[in-house]
Amino acid sequence: MKKKVAFICVHNSCRSQMAEAWAKHLGSDVLEVYSAGTEEYPEVKPKAVQVMEEVGIDMSGHYPKLLTDIPEEVDYLITMGCGVVCPYIPCEHQEDWGLEDPSGGPIEGFRKTRDIIKEKVVELIEKAKKEME
Template structure:
């Protein structure tokens, strides 16, 4: 049975969308993945779509979602460093990745954030494969 994971940030337009895209790409056999925002933007940031496309992953069909749009009980909840208090969502594991939002910054910052998220998603997948979650 797949585990559920949700990636949550403020706007659900950059970091959490990239994380959802990487998890769907690398971990779809282990996880059902979601993303949401405490205050979702209207659309995914075009630079997030661009840098993910550079990594070979198309997130252009994803869209910002509210917290109410994801399951109310999860195996894993990852917050991105929202700088706001994320609401309580029952889960077995909760981590905060503490990533700065690249919104409004040069494309290089989006790439750096993307690369960090990719490594963290791979680490999370490894935890499941090693039965740590």
């Protein structure tokens, strides 16, 4: 059975969306992936979509979701470093990735964030595989 992971941020418009896309792309065999935000936001940041397209991942159909749009209980709860306290979501493991939000900055910041998220998602996939053995 796959491990459920939720990537949580304030707006679900950049970092958590990239994490969701990487996890689905790299770990769909072991992870059931969700992302959500604590506040409503109108769209996924265009630069986030652009930098993911650069590595062959299409996020054009992604849209910001709220906590009410994801399962009430997950195995892994990953916050992005939002500086907010997320509402309690039952989980086996919770961690904060402490990522700076590249929004409003140059495209290079989005690329750097994309690459850091990929590394962290790969580590999470390896952890999930070990726990499933």
